[in-house]
Amino acid sequence: MNSEHIIPLSLGGSNQFCIPVEKNFNAKVGSKVDGVLANDFLTLMRRHEFDARGHSNTTPTVLLKKSHLGDEKRPIQVTLRGKEGILVWDAMTKRHLEPREIGGTTISSQFNIDAHGRKRFVAKVALSAGYFIYGELFRTHVQHNELRALMNFSSESKREDFENFGLRGYDEFSPAEKADKEQNELLSLFCQLIKGSCVIAGLGPSNIVISVGILGKWIGSLNIPAVTDSFPLEGEHDLGHVVALCDGKMATLSYRQLAKDVHEILERKRG
Known part of the structure; x- marks a missing residue:
């Protein structure tokens, strides 16, 4: 087993934000997913x-x-x-x-930008970060097979491979539906003010939403089918959970606390 950075150091990760993974998986994902995003213009x-x-x-x-x-x-x-x-x-x-x-x-x-690179990266991060945040609950209550399918998406993938999937999402280039546009703008603001990289996880009655920010920029969110009845909702999980990575250090806080901190920052800027 290797220790895998959930977000690689080259994308603002931290040695504190890691999980153990099989060695072959580490190398494969590192080159196919992390590298595509890390090296785009x-x-x-x-x-x-x-x-x-x-x-x-x-x-x-x-x-x-x-x-x-x-x-x-x-x-x-x-x-x-x-x-x-x-x-x-x-x-x-x-x-x-x-x-x-x-x-x-x-x-x-x-220069070229991979059309699916960001969504694939968010799927890869969601698989690891979900387990880091929620442990066995994520492994047993979330449709992570759908995340794996997206992470491994390629030009050879077939439409039928994704039939009946409940997985939905956006990346920074996706045109958002009106109902989601405001939320995406809020996530963009949060990622910008964190001034580093981050993972933001939120719970719905039948889903988990995991959003990823890289170096001050929101790059995407995925809405993943899940059974969330037994997931934590208090303390650091109040309204959701946030992992913030700045200067190689990791901090965890609740979504409510992040929203409060951002509100205070904006109030100070307004004078």
Whole structure:
């Protein structure tokens, strides 16, 4: 058995937020799910901002390999360095260009975002975080087979593989139904003000909703069928449970306490 980071260090995780998993599962999921999200352009921007490093302790680099300079579409690679500006590598001359050489010219870049990467990552986190928060209750009372199916979704998956599923959800790119839009906006605010990564779990009469934030950004929520009669509702579980990860440290609190803390922050900002 290996100790698996529920949210990897490269995405703002903590050594305190782990569960034991089989070694083969660890490697497979790490490459297929965690890696897809950790290395996409939008996430890399946040990793650079938060200096979120993985086990290698390498500084996150935002590199746009498919870039071109000027009207002649000269092939270049662009490194985004925040306040330090950009660094441009000329593929033809094999050197970094001076600022005067790129001033006044147009730079165009292309990048790809996995259409299902965020939902798959939220499903993976929900499987582990649900057990971390609720223990055996999660294992025996939740339809985690539906989470596994989503986590393993690929271009080879068939529609019938998901027939009769009750699993529903959104990611940060999904158009929300009117009834859910306000809740998604609230979750986005919570994740932003936590200033790190987080998992927010809430209970319904026949479901669990697990939401995931990565480095200050809500990336998605899943509504999972469950039998919740015996789940805890008091103390740190009042209205739901929150795991907040900031600077490598973990804190747990109730949803009610998080809402109260956010309200106080907003009141202070209003003066």
